[in-house]
Amino acid sequence: MEFFEAVRARRSIRKFKPDPVPAEVMAKAFEAATLAPNSSNVQTWDFYWVRSAEKKTRLVNYCFGQSAARTAAELVVIVADPANWRRSNPGLVEFVQKINAPKLVQMYYKRLIPATYRWGFLNSLGLVKAFIFAVPGLFRPTSWGPCTKRDLQEVAIKSAALAAENLVLALSAQGYSTCMMEGFDEVRVKNLLGLGLAGIGGSARIVMVVGVGLEGERATWGPQYRIPQSEVVHEI
Secondary structure (H helix, E strand, C coil), X not given: CCHHHHHHHCCXXXXXXXXXXXXXXXXXXXXXXXXXXXXXXXXXXXXXXECCHHHHHHHHHHCCCCHHHHCCCXXXXXXXXXXXXXXXXXXXXXHHHHCCCCHHHHHHHHHHHHHHHXXXXXXXXXXXXXXHHHHHHCCCCCCCCCCCHHHHHHHXXXXXXXXXXXHHHHHHHCCCEEEEECCCCHHHHHHHCCCCCCCCCCCCEEEEEEEEECECCCCCCCCCCCCCHHHCCCCC
């Protein structure tokens, strides 16, 4: 399917057919997801493909039993965690050295990324960094962050959302439908995935749950609606 056809075909499907989704279709979609643009290429995302029948039943319950989750052939939970920089950074450092990247790039991954992605005990380091950034910002354009744990979670969430878009468009291009759900109990979903409790301890955030399958009957509420581009596209 041509790109713009895939974009137009993607809808939030509320009911799916019981037909399974081939594993190779999912594999292509995950590959596309991991090729998404992301902040500093740190790749702080995770994709949990929930295949266990018992866990899938629990996840549907945690999504409040909504039909997009209940009828989906497959469910994928997309997670953002800034602490994942520790997973990717050693490989990035090795990679930029191997390709003989400019010294500035090598220092970026050796020094700046670790300094940026650490927020310290009780966010103490993040608050210090926020103050340091704020002072020059009073006099000239400057980078205001990210500094704190919440700042870095926001960065990770943006990257994960870009990956989610790649995921659903890749499924659309292969003839499958999706629904990107934000209605769920984050505390219980995190516990299901073994990520602890939301807001307590860990830094992982559940970005969305994606239902995947073939479009069923009465799967949408009507034709797609978008407000006019003239209201959202601004030339200044």
